[in-house]
Amino acid sequence: MLEDYIRQRTEERGILLMAHVVVGYPDLESSFDLVKAIVSAGVDLMELQIPFSEPIADGPVILKANQSALTAGIRVDDCFKFAHRVTQSFDIPFLFMTYCNIVFKHGEEQFFAQAKEAGIVGTIVPDIPPEEGTSYLAAAAAHGIDPIFILSPTTTPERLAYLAGFGRGFFYCVARKGITGAKTTFSSELDEFLGRCRRVTQLPLALGFGVSRKEDVDFLKGKVEVAVVGSQALRILNTNGVEAVEDFFRRLR
Amino acid sequence: MLEDYIRQRTEERGILLMAHVVVGYPDLESSFDLVKAIVSAGVDLMELQIPFSEPIADGPVILKANQSALTAGIRVDDCFKFAHRVTQSFDIPFLFMTYCNIVFKHGEEQFFAQAKEAGIVGTIVPDIPPEEGTSYLAAAAAHGIDPIFILSPTTTPERLAYLAGFGRGFFYCVARKGITGAKTTFSSELDEFLGRCRRVTQLPLALGFGVSRKEDVDFLKGKVEVAVVGSQALRILNTNGVEAVEDFFRRLR
Amino acid sequence: MERPGYYGQFGGTFIPEILVATFDQLRAAFEGIKKDPSFWKEYQSLMSTYSCRPTPLTYSENLTRHFNGPHFYIKREDLNHTGAHKLNNVMGQGLVVQRMGKSRVIAETGAGQHGVATATMAAKFGFECTIYMGEVDMARQRPNVFWMEQLGATVVRVTDGDRILKDAINEALRDWATNMDTTHYVLGTVCGPHPYPEMVSYFQSIIGSEARDQIVRQAGRLPKRVYACVGGGSNALGIFSGFLDDTQVDSVRDPSDNHSGILRVKVSNGVELVGVEAGGEGLETRRHASRLASVHGSVGVAQGYKTYFLQDDDGQMLETHSVAAGLDYIGVSPILAAYYEQGIVRFEAATNDEVLAATRLTMKKEGIIPALESSHALACAFRETPQMSADDVILINLSGRGDKDIFTIADALGDEGWKEFITTKAEAYSA
Amino acid sequence: MERPGYYGQFGGTFIPEILVATFDQLRAAFEGIKKDPSFWKEYQSLMSTYSCRPTPLTYSENLTRHFNGPHFYIKREDLNHTGAHKLNNVMGQGLVVQRMGKSRVIAETGAGQHGVATATMAAKFGFECTIYMGEVDMARQRPNVFWMEQLGATVVRVTDGDRILKDAINEALRDWATNMDTTHYVLGTVCGPHPYPEMVSYFQSIIGSEARDQIVRQAGRLPKRVYACVGGGSNALGIFSGFLDDTQVDSVRDPSDNHSGILRVKVSNGVELVGVEAGGEGLETRRHASRLASVHGSVGVAQGYKTYFLQDDDGQMLETHSVAAGLDYIGVSPILAAYYEQGIVRFEAATNDEVLAATRLTMKKEGIIPALESSHALACAFRETPQMSADDVILINLSGRGDKDIFTIADALGDEGWKEFITTKAEAYSA
């Protein structure tokens, strides 16, 4: 179980790292090499993003990777096959990150069935709030996959409590307003926000949006269980290649 | 007196020819040579057009000559001097043809005084109908210059009678609707129109607009006292020069 | 009962968590406005002094004669300030922004029409303004970019995705997710997450309520059919809304028939509502933007709402095509999607060629230059004249004027004088 | 009593004999219309269904605030169909043509605005249409040429004279002298031989009668000043006509003072009427089109009527200059010339630079794109704000919208994006 895995591993490592990979960017083989490199750098969890043509919650770096994977011809079924391959090859939990329409068009039931088969343990779909997620939640539950919800600094206390009721595995807290890929100044406001989150849930917390340096991870140690690194790794991949990414993750904690 | 001159000369020659010259086109010296050539071709009367920037009753050929004379810098005073020179040099009656604003800006009294001095015997100003011509008519009368009015096929019988009251020297009948320089088909309609004119006036009639060939002049013989040739001569001047104009007028009657 | 924000199975609020509070605030502000009896008066007064509402209804005698009937009546949204129905929406949202106490507005634009309208509204209300526009659209619609800038807006070039309208929407949403405290997103049509479809159609309903009064007064009766072009659907819903109670749906489309594209609806007596989508180069070429009139649309969720989209089997959005930039969009109003399934509105497509011919005819016969978008409604009405009798009355919503389309129209007609003019201009610039 | 067609010493009918019968017919038709009580109703109904009359009166809060008063009210002739007050005149003449049973109309155009309006009217009434336009203007105003042609008109390039507006008028008169049986000449402004000044101002008076009602209703009182730009003078006379009875001329300009350019008039109490001419590059440069506000105009007779013209001592017309093509004309309405001499209207000039600044400010503050012509009225009002108190009310006639001026405005502002766009377009054409 995802939640237990995070708790145990956090005790061992102080703070976990979750990486993010856009499946099929720049192509499937490279994606595989990237996953391999990141895993060998000691990362603890990984989001596999199934590309979508309209990724409204993503910033320019991830957006371009989505686009370019699609232009290269990546299909949703390729992503399932890819997931299967990496979950077979590497011994950390993998989650799917994507957008509602990918799940919806595939059919929710079918999507989770195939995800399960592929060894996926959780899903992050930023444009499905619980209000719109009845069948999504049902399908996830039926297949024992954890739907991860997002908590944001703009979320009211009442709504935090409401969202807490839907939590499985962990919560994905976003460090600030905005989208992925922009700079974040980690400050005491963040503590305050995390405090509000802790008040409503016992589940582990992951924090993402703007984590890009060892200092960020150090700052987060003891505050959250998981630090999520997304755009920064992709930027390094784009400019310096896969080995640099591995190196980046190695030095991050 | 213009009227008497026309009557006498018509008896001698059957039909008279009136030519039209734009003063200062292409320059004053050339204008003089042109007048000289036309006079020696036996023409009986001549209109000297004082160029105006907005000659609304003229067609493209005469319009362009007006424009070009002005661009070359011709002034109204040059035209008076020019008139003086030609009336001194040649023994036929000369008239001024121009537009209202030239007379108006010069001052009507002053205009006619200078015209008289220059030896001019008549004026044709197409945009001064008698209704607008009170002071124009007074000044003309004071200096014994004949203001020539225009009769057109569109003029009603009542108005023909009205215009007849203002006639001096002769009437200028236009052969058709439109402006100078276009083709005219001389027909029995014309007879009918001239008949209407004769019914209201004893004065000689000149006919203009579209007279361009000997056949036209022959056709008009016996119908009117004067055939007016304007644009066609200018066209010949533009393409073949002053001798060709002289030749043209020589063969016209 | 339907859930709020849902129309049949369509609509919803598929938004990232970060925006939930902002949508709550917007929804509350809009609810407040709907309940406030003074609001609509304020809105109407603004629209009648700043724009020229009520816009006229023109009887088009020459088109009527040309086709031997039916009687053509044209609702003149082209006479609105800034030249299209878009102003109705943005001025309404401007009042909402004022009530929310925000100081900045953002918007997406494709054709540029909504961007110009929003920049105009921002100038009038004194808001800061940023407009997102795809790079491709910016190149096509430079005159509108120029005017937006002159009106004081910052126009941001969107270089991601297909660099068109949908990408501009994504980019605007991203801005909003960062700046929601100060900023309101002025969505341009009856799409997007709840409450946009409801709110935008609320403001656009001014078209229909005026038009119904006018046609009853001027023609002495209700129209047999009402035609409107459908991009997102705001001008269509605007005019249709005045006639919803006049429709009579006798036999509803078989819901088990999974979007066959053929709507089995007979409107026997009531007013028939006809939405006209962009047929582009022809439905068979797949180069079009007909989500409902073609068989190529299917239900999906994107940009925050559920509706029919032009998308592939995986749910990836397809490229769309139309001579009219304002119709060139992947989705369609969830409200219209519901009306489609309920048989309340019939959907048709008009091709680029039909649209240009209709534009030409309308210019020559009526002295009106329709926007290419609006010409879709005209084209469909022209095509269907043989189905009607000479004394039927029809109503066409002329959503905008076509001056803005001069580059497109001149190109489409291959006008040599225009090319020469542009070439001479360019030479003068490089000199 | 003045002679019919005369205003003080100005006006008249200085026409070639060939046209006398045609003018008689026109005068009779116009007299008939004035006497026919149903005519104005028919005209108003046409204008309220085909265009959007009454056009709104907009209170411009932001300009008011920007200048610390006076209160700015703007009469929105820009919202008219085809984008300017020009339509008021052409539609009125259209009805006259219909009554005369003619089938063809001709017109001159400078900016192209009157040409587009006439082509529009001809399409709507089903008349044949020929528009005369100077070659220079055609090159500057190509978009309007394109639209005229699309509207079904034949545009004739005038290559004589200075190849601008006045030459187009001459050419139209020449056409008319040939085709008067079938053809009516739709003169575009309150100039030309009687009955044009009276007839055109009769139709344009719809602006003033609406505006007076509106400002009394909206502002609660009469304006202190009314500003309008003056080309030929039709929009100015249109709005002024509503306030003539409200002016109070205390001390009249000394008639013996032969056009010193300084008008010694004090309007103590009533509404002050201000006509704003094109100051071009500055009156001192002589590159302008100010017939009354400069000392360079003098009385003359041309194009069939007597008024102040920009002419030399010989009576030859001068070249005129303005960034606004519609004000770039040698003559001015004889009615305004009379009002000038009688001290009923004060005349000012605004330079190109002032006009561009006023255009920019109005776009940014009010979301309105004024025609460059109209911006002359704005520029003068802006300049005079210090003379007024914060709670004075002023009225500005916004005669037209500025979209049509995009090439001029973009050039005047040196917009790089625009240049690049045009260059890219031209490259695509030559490819």
Ligand SMILES: Cc1ncc(COP(=O)(O)O)c(C=O)c1O
């Ligand atoms: C003139 C005009 N009509 C129609 C549309 C399509 O939008 P909607 O379907 O929301 O009316 C647009 C969009 O830009 C437009 O500019």
Ligand SMILES: Cc1ncc(COP(=O)(O)O)c(C=O)c1O
């Ligand atoms: C918008 C606009 N305003 C003003 C004018 C000037 O004409 P008038 O003085 O007759 O109103 C024109 C002429 O083209 C125009 O287009």
